Amino acid sequence: MNNKIISKNKLASKIYEFxxxxxxxxxxxxxxxxxxxxxxxxxxxxxxxxxxAKTDYSRFIVKCIGKTTYKLALMKEGAELLEVVGPLxxxxxxxxxxxxxxxxxGIGIAPILPVARALKDKGNSLTVIIGAVTSxxxxxxxxxxxxxxxxxxxxxxxxxxxxxxxxxxxxxLITNNKKIDRIWAIGPTVMMKFVSAIAKRExxxxxxxxxxxxxxxxxxxxxxxxxxxxEMKFTCVDGPEFDGRFVNWNELIKRQHQxxxxxxxxxxxxxxxxxxxxxx
Amino acid sequence: MALNHDGRTKMREQDPQERIKxxxxxxxxxxxxxxxxxxxxxxxxxxxNCMSGCPVGIDIPGMIREISKGNFKEALxxxxxxxxxxxxxGRVCPxxxxxxxxxxxxxxxxxxxxxxxxLERFLGDLNxxxxxxxxxxxxxxxxxxxxxxxxxxxxxxxxxKMGYDVTVYEAFNKAGxxxxxxxPNFRLPKDVVxxxxxxxxxxxxxxxxxxxxxxxxxxxxxRERYDAVFIGIGAGAPRFLGIEGSNCNNIYSASExxxxxxxxxxxxxxxxxxxxxxxxxxxxxxxxNVSMDSARVAKRLGARNVMIVYRRSEEQMPARYExxxxxxxxxxxFHWLTQPLKYVGDINNNVKSMKCIKxxxxxxxxxxxxxxxxxxxxxxxxxxxxxxxxxxxxxxSVLETGFKGLKLNRWSCIETxxxxxxxxxxxxxxxxxxxxxxxxxxxxxxxxxxAAKAIHEYLDD
Ligand SMILES: Cc1cc2nc3c(=O)[nH]c(=O)nc-3n(C[C@H](O)[C@H](O)[C@H](O)COP(=O)(O)OP(=O)(O)OC[C@H]3O[C@@H](n4cnc5c(N)ncnc54)[C@H](O)[C@@H]3O)c2cc1C
Ligand SMILES: Cc1cc2nc3c(=O)[nH]c(=O)nc-3n(C[C@H](O)[C@H](O)[C@H](O)COP(=O)(O)OP(=O)(O)OC[C@H]3O[C@@H](n4cnc5c(N)ncnc54)[C@H](O)[C@@H]3O)c2cc1C
Ligand code: SF4
Ligand code: SF4
Ligand code: FES
Numbered sequence: 055m056n057n058k059i060i061s062k063n064k065l066a067s068k069i070y071e072f073x074x075x076x077x078x079x080x081x082x083x084x085x086x087x088x089x090x091x092x093x094x095x096x097x098x099x100x101x102x103x104x105x106x107a108k109t110d111y112s113r114f115i116v117k118c119i120g121k122t123t124y125k126l127a128l129m130k131e132g133a134e135l136l137e138v139v140g141p142l143x144x145x146x147x148x149x150x151x152x153x154x155x156x157x158x159x160g161i162g163i164a165p166i167l168p169v170a171r172a173l174k175d176k177g178n179s180l181t182v183i184i185g186a187v188t189s190x191x192x193x194x195x196x197x198x199x200x201x202x203x204x205x206x207x208x209x210x211x212x213x214x215x216x217x218x219x220x221x222x223x224x225x226x227l228i229t230n231n232k233k234i235d236r237i238w239a240i241g242p243t244v245m246m247k248f249v250s251a252i253a254k255r256e257x258x259x260x261x262x263x264x265x266x267x268x269x270x271x272x273x274x275x276x277x278x279x280x281x282x283x284x285e286m287k288f289t290c291v292d293g294p295e296f297d298g299r300f301v302n303w304n305e306l307i308k309r310q311h312q313x314x315x316x317x318x319x320x321x322x323x324x325x326x327x328x329x330x331x332x333x334x
Numbered sequence: 335m336a337l338n339h340d341g342r343t344k345m346r347e348q349d350p351q352e353r354i355k356x357x358x359x360x361x362x363x364x365x366x367x368x369x370x371x372x373x374x375x376x377x378x379x380x381x382x383n384c385m386s387g388c389p390v391g392i393d394i395p396g397m398i399r400e401i402s403k404g405n406f407k408e409a410l411x412x413x414x415x416x417x418x419x420x421x422x423x424g425r426v427c428p429x430x431x432x433x434x435x436x437x438x439x440x441x442x443x444x445x446x447x448x449x450x451x452x453l454e455r456f457l458g459d460l461n462x463x464x465x466x467x468x469x470x471x472x473x474x475x476x477x478x479x480x481x482x483x484x485x486x487x488x489x490x491x492x493x494x495k496m497g498y499d500v501t502v503y504e505a506f507n508k509a510g511x512x513x514x515x516x517x518p519n520f521r522l523p524k525d526v527v528x529x530x531x532x533x534x535x536x537x538x539x540x541x542x543x544x545x546x547x548x549x550x551x552x553x554x555x556x557r558e559r560y561d562a563v564f565i566g567i568g569a570g571a572p573r574f575l576g577i578e579g580s581n582c583n584n585i586y587s588a589s590e591x592x593x594x595x596x597x598x599x600x601x602x603x604x605x606x607x608x609x610x611x612x613x614x615x616x617x618x619x620x621x622x623n624v625s626m627d628s629a630r631v632a633k634r635l636g637a638r639n640v641m642i643v644y645r646r647s648e649e650q651m652p653a654r655y656e657x658x659x660x661x662x663x664x665x666x667x668f669h670w671l672t673q674p675l676k677y678v679g680d681i682n683n684n685v686k687s688m689k690c691i692k693x694x695x696x697x698x699x700x701x702x703x704x705x706x707x708x709x710x711x712x713x714x715x716x717x718x719x720x721x722x723x724x725x726x727x728x729x730x731s732v733l734e735t736g737f738k739g740l741k742l743n744r745w746s747c748i749e750t751x752x753x754x755x756x757x758x759x760x761x762x763x764x765x766x767x768x769x770x771x772x773x774x775x776x777x778x779x780x781x782x783x784x785a786a787k788a789i790h791e792y793l794d795d
Contacts, residue, residue: 078550092507096599098607121607137507139544269598269608272505272546273730274570275590281581286574291731305581308683312583316609323604 057135060111065193068118068334069161070127073111079140083107085148085168086263086295089114089140090271093129097136098122101268101290103165104141112140115164115193118334121320127334142271143294146261148172152235155227156202157183157220157249159241163193165263166240170201173238179203181232183223185241189214221248234258239298243307250298262298264289266309280306340446341439343372350663354633357519357601360660361425364456366404373402376448379438384450387436390780392416394433394450401453410457411464417454418488419779421526424455426517427776428654459526467537470497475793478503478560480547483511484775485566485766487534488782489789494537496790502539503556505546506597509534511568512767513775515597516589518627520634521657524596548736557762562789564755565737565748565764566782569772571730574723575619579677582685584611588618588628588724595631613719616640617688619674625724626657629666632722641667643674643716645693645706669716671695673708677721688716727772740764747771754788755781763789 060073079089088103089112100122106113118124129135146169154173158166163184174180182202186192187210199205206223207215216223220241227234237260239249246262253260266289269277273291280289281302287293325331346362347353353360364372376398384394393412400409413420429435429451437447477493479486482504490500508514510527535541545551547567556563572587574580591610599606616637618629621644632640642661644651647670651658662668671693680686692712695704729746741758743749748757748764755763765781767773 078545082550082552096602096606099598137544139505139546140550142546142549269590269593270506272549273732274505274572275593276572276574276587277590279574279581286576286580288731291735302581305683309581309583311682312611313609316603320604320607320609 057138059129059131059133059135062129062131065115066191068127069191069193070116070118072114072116072126074114074135074138075110076112076138076140079104079107079112079138080109083112083141084145085172086146087141087143088271088294089138089142090268091126091135091139092137093122093125094136097125099137099269099271101142101265101271103168103263105164105167107141115161117161118331120317121324124321124324124331124334128328139271143290144292146172146238146295148176150176151178153181153233154178154236154238155181155183155224155234157185157224157237157239157241157245158198159185159220159239159245160187160191162239162241162245163198166238167194167197167201169238169240170198174201181206181227183208183220185209185220185223185245187211220245221252224249224252228252228256237261243303243310246298247301247303247307250301250303254299260298261295262301263294264296264301264306265294266306267312280309340444341375342446342449343368343375343452345449345452350665353520354664357634359523360520363459364452366406369401369453369456370404372449372453373398375439376402377438381438384433384437384448387433389432389774389776390416390783392433397457398448398450398453401457406457406460407462407464410460410462413454413457414464416783417776417779418491418783419458419484419530419775420454421458422484422513422522422530423776423779424451424453424458425522425526426513426774427451427454428774430655432776467495469495469537472499473497473793475499475561476501476559477562477564477789477793478556479564479566480556481505481511481566481568481766481768482509482531482541483566483568483766483778484513485568485768485778485782485785486511486564487530488779489564489566489763489765489786490539491534491537492783492786493789494534494539496786498790498793500539501560502541503545503547503551504541504543505567507543508597509541509543512570515593516624516627518592518596518631520630521627546732548732553737557759561793562761562763564782564785564789565740565757565762565768566766566778567730567733567768569727569729569747569767571728572723573726573728575674575725577674577676579679579685581683582677582679583683584613584685584720585677586720586722588620588624588722589727591628591722592624592631595635601631601635610635611720612636614638615717615719616722617674617716617718617720618642618722618724620644620724620726621646621651621653621668622724622726623653623657624727625722626653626661626666628722628724629661630664632720633664633666637720639667640665641669641716643669643672643688643690645671645673646703647671647695650703671706673706675713685718685721688718688721690714690716727767729768729771733768745771753784755785756788761792
């Protein structure tokens, strides 16, 4: 059966992993692709990266940040999502590049797992840098440890790995003269922006997975439009991965905040309805 | 009964001041007496001029004759033999440029043509039980239909009636295409579309929703599993002017704006989770049906000041006259001969103004309409809080990436044989907007009818 939640696990505070039944994702998924989900009749369509697909389930990892993601986290095993449309978007361009550095920040650690695995399968030498606010929010450490030749962990507060930001670790690799042929970075937009700035300076191709607001996710509305190298692109069909060196970051960041007021209102109403959610 | 001096029976409408506060249908339809009265105006011309204006060749005089006698069931049967979706075409067909344009009453001084569309709508809305459709003996051939717009729905029901096993793959969660996510409820109520979709289902057609062929499911995967495939995916990708500042916040394509409201219920935010902005000064760019719909939706969302900005003049406007009239009644303002040059955002990148230039009309262009030319030095600024660009749609790029091997024409639409919808790939047919570019509901239906016939001939061999 499609769209059924087979299992749900808490990975960290406000971060949940779901295994969801879905035929076309199981059959046709490739690393880098996403799905659009809708929980219920009045719900919003939101994009989520497909972290892994097996014959009987596909795996998603979600961070609660607003009404829809909180609602999702409250769903129980056995329940069904109203809609799951996937796989969407272009797959990651996987090839042998040589030395690749893959960077994941915050919830962005989840979507880098399939990318890292695909790159490793092609024989790349793989350094993975993951970062979060605090040790409790570091996820997938074991799986990434098994995939990477070298796994570097950072936290803002120093409770795990080294204290600091992922960009500092990247700069460190560069100062230590490590040859880097390609970078992948997925995480908060500001993090991707700064990684891309370093990549631009060093002239290293740097793939990022953009996360603008989407509506249909199939190229029919233009909500997800971004400026790449001066040209308008639709993230859902032309991306989601682009070379971060050419992205108009400031514009993207402002577009992401378009509905801030409405989102806050929706979450506030939702909390009034369901009560305290800090335990999630 | 409301009569016009030109003889035409008026249709009752919701009062403009009331209707801008709701999404209920504006035009309320004919009563039986009104329909009979209107039908009696028909001269039953031997030349049947009206029929030459109908893309699907409905026996209009025959239908009207039966209405005038009160034989509604017979009338509906005549209509349905050529038009699967009369409640829909009766509402949205551009009759004034088709059947009603060629109606001979236009030549009679002081008279207006028969309100053919309104009569069709009247019949389509009657809750008449027609005799069960005859479904021919089941054939062991399977057909996949991609896209559940008017083209896809028509192919599906025709083939199902011939006994084929038909499965429709639709990208969204509802069938109807533009009829559900484009055309707003106040012009085409969703339950009218729902009724037609239920009918198609009742013929045994299966619907698989939330599948974007060429993305979530490969085109070849379907080709391998079905004996024939019909592509009716519409031309849904928005065009943008692409001028400076196009990515400012609160600039929507009409597709996004209408999808948020029509499909996702953003007009009911926060009851529905999908948000939409409701800002005061709204500029809608373009003057086709899509622009009128967007402007009228914005008005209903509570925008105080809604203006349509168009680079040509009133005479060249492609929107249906009726929609234009409704827009005026609802207080939409029109800025003719005005072209936006650039958008200017505030510190948060929210659009705050639009630099425009005044235009004048020059020589006719390819479309036969006089070409708009900028008047030097006439630049001026319009303050806006929100912009909706409704300057046309094109084929989704998924057509190029996900349907490899299909021959496209120079507008990046699918190239087909006009009479059959046959593409360059054996067993693959196409029709509707994905072949013609943005056109009309009735043309998409007509293409569906022709393709169903051709697919039957192909499979029956
Ligand atoms: C291609 C892609 C892949 C993604 N993968 C993941 C993932 O694997 N795990 C994960 O936790 N998150 C992922 N996201 C982000 C996720 O879609 C948003 O967190 C989610 O939409 C927030 O919805 P909300 O109602 O909970 O929050 P809201 O309160 O509605 O919004 C919070 C923030 O989320 C963003 N957002 C809101 N609505 C949308 C929307 N319809 N589409 C995109 N972004 C939106 C906005 O920037 C907003 O500021 C991905 C986004 C994209 C574009
Ligand atoms: C706002 C608006 C107002 C209009 N007003 C009028 C009017 O008043 N009168 C009139 O005659 N015409 C009007 N039109 C035009 C008319 O709606 C179209 O010409 C007509 O709908 C075309 O029908 P279609 O079946 O070709 O495509 P569509 O109606 O576009 O349907 C295509 C369907 O295919 C689906 N699809 C797309 N890609 C895929 C894929 N890869 N896989 C699976 N499914 C897919 C879509 O979701 C959609 O459901 C209007 C259009 C718009 C946008
Ligand atoms: S389908 Fe359209 S053009 Fe044909 S008769 Fe009906 S309203 Fe007129
Ligand atoms: S042309 Fe007009 S008046 Fe004559 S038959 Fe047709 S609808 Fe009637
Ligand atoms: S989300 Fe609509 S075009 Fe990308």
